[in-house]
Amino acid sequence: MKIETLAVHAGHHVDAATGAIAPPIYLSTTFERQVDGSYPHGYKYIRDNNPNREALEQCLCQLEGGVAAAAFSSGSAATMSVFQALQPGSHLIAPLDAYSGTTSLLREIFIPWNLSVTFVDMTDPSAVEQALEPNTKLIWVETPSNPMLKIIDIAKIADITHQVNACCVCDNTWATPMGQNPFQWGADLVVHSTTKYLSGHSDVMGGVAITKAADDFFQKIRSIQTLGGAVASPFDAWLVLRGIQTLPYRMRGHSENALKVARFLSEHPQVETVHYPGLQHHPGHEIAQQQMQLFGGMLSFQVKGGREKAFAVVAKVKLFKRATSLGGVESLIEHRASIEGAGTKTPENLLRVSVGLEHPDDLIEDLAQSLNLD
Numbered sequence: 001m002k003i004e005t006l007a008v009h010a011g012h013h014v015d016a017a018t019g020a021i022a023p024p025i026y027l028s029t030t031f032e033r034q035v036d037g038s039y040p041h042g043y044k045y046i047r048d049n050n051p052n053r054e055a056l057e058q059c060l061c062q063l064e065g066g067v068a069a070a071a072f073s074s075g076s077a078a079t080m081s082v083f084q085a086l087q088p089g090s091h092l093i094a095p096l097d098a099y100s101g102t103t104s105l106l107r108e109i110f111i112p113w114n115l116s117v118t119f120v121d122m123t124d125p126s127a128v129e130q131a132l133e134p135n136t137k138l139i140w141v142e143t144p145s146n147p148m149l150k151i152i153d154i155a156k157i158a159d160i161t162h163q164v165n166a167c168c169v170c171d172n173t174w175a176t177p178m179g180q181n182p183f184q185w186g187a188d189l190v191v192h193s194t195t196k197y198l199s200g201h202s203d204v205m206g207g208v209a210i211t212k213a214a215d216d217f218f219q220k221i222r223s224i225q226t227l228g229g230a231v232a233s234p235f236d237a238w239l240v241l242r243g244i245q246t247l248p249y250r251m252r253g254h255s256e257n258a259l260k261v262a263r264f265l266s267e268h269p270q271v272e273t274v275h276y277p278g279l280q281h282h283p284g285h286e287i288a289q290q291q292m293q294l295f296g297g298m299l300s301f302q303v304k305g306g307r308e309k310a311f312a313v314v315a316k317v318k319l320f321k322r323a324t325s326l327g328g329v330e331s332l333i334e335h336r337a338s339i340e341g342a343g344t345k346t347p348e349n350l351l352r353v354s355v356g357l358e359h360p361d362d363l364i365e366d367l368a369q370s371l372n373l374d
């Protein structure tokens with residue numbers, strides 16, 4: 001079935017007890033045992049499993065074309081489970097511009113935990129090849145990247161990963177399964193922050209790890225999920241599953257709007273440069289055209305002038321909200337360097353935009369009046 005149909009139906013079934021079409025929310029932490037000690041419905045205790053979480057996992061698994069999924073309380077918890085599933089002493093390769101929370105997890109938790117990490121510019125596959133070590137066990141891909149929207153060729157990196165029998169993980173948060181299917185290009189594991197487009201309404205936090213094969217590595221992730229307990233709550237799982245039902249149509253709208261906003265910005269005299277993979281001049285445009293079905297709703301642009309000029313533009317927006325995060329129906333804009341803090345490589349004149357589902361003319365009008373600084 002096509003993704004629009006899966007988004008509506010995967011993980012959903014009519015409630016046998018009541019005939020309810022929308023799924024009930026099962027808050028129960030514990031489930032009844034039979035006199036012989038068995039659990040006839042397969043549920044025992046909430047940390048191990050719960051009907052809402054199970055439904056969400058089934059749905060996400062089908063959307064990405066995997067065989068199993070583990071839903072977490074945040075994208076970062078999902079990311080953490082992947083690194084924890086490695087043996088201490090392992091080496092991994094990550095992009096220089098991975099999501100800043102992922103970089104911080106590696107630097108503050110996992111390098112002290114004895115994982116060694118090489119950060120490389122993954123737009124250059126030969127840099128990945130050169131970074132390989134005898135104990136390289138995992139390569140982390142994130143494309144498009146944050147906040148520069150760099151495009152990594154997933155198939156090329158997956159090939160390099162498999163030459164050394166390592167695991168290729170793709171953080172697919174920005175593209176979503178509607179925008180790109182990392183398994184199709186050779187990735188072994190997909191991670192999402194469901195806080196963003198999958199839930200889609202800026203009202204729930206969650207994450208997921210989805211696997212292409214039922215292997216020992218995923219079993220380890222499953223154990224970390226159920227033993228560690230950073231699981232999606234029943235209500236959170238319900239909200240994400242409900243959000244996913246409109247994902248394909250939302251992503252079309254986000255992408256259509258983002259391209260219009262990107263084109264407007266690229267012609268604006270106050271704008272130095274626009275980073276959006278849907279633009280022809282974008283250095284990753286050709287790869288993006290090949291591996292993405294939609295270019296997504298995220299873009300960033302650099303204004304002429306420095307940090308103060310960027311702040312002045314953001315100060316004038318009326319419709320856009322000044323906030324971090326992404327993937328909701330409302331458009332957001334943020335000065336990225338100041339949220340990433342000390343040591344950031346993000347240019348001081350860069351603004352990151354999550355293009356929402358408002359009418360593109362209204363968004364463009366708001367940006368036009370904000371950029372008009374006399």
Ligand SMILES: *Cc1c(COP(=O)(O)O)cnc(C)c1O
Pocket residue numbers: 074075076077099101102142146171173174192193194195196205206207
């Ligand atoms: C937000 C985000 C995360 C982290 O997800 P949380 O749900 O905030 O923990 C990871 N990767 C990317 C690309 C993100 O945008």
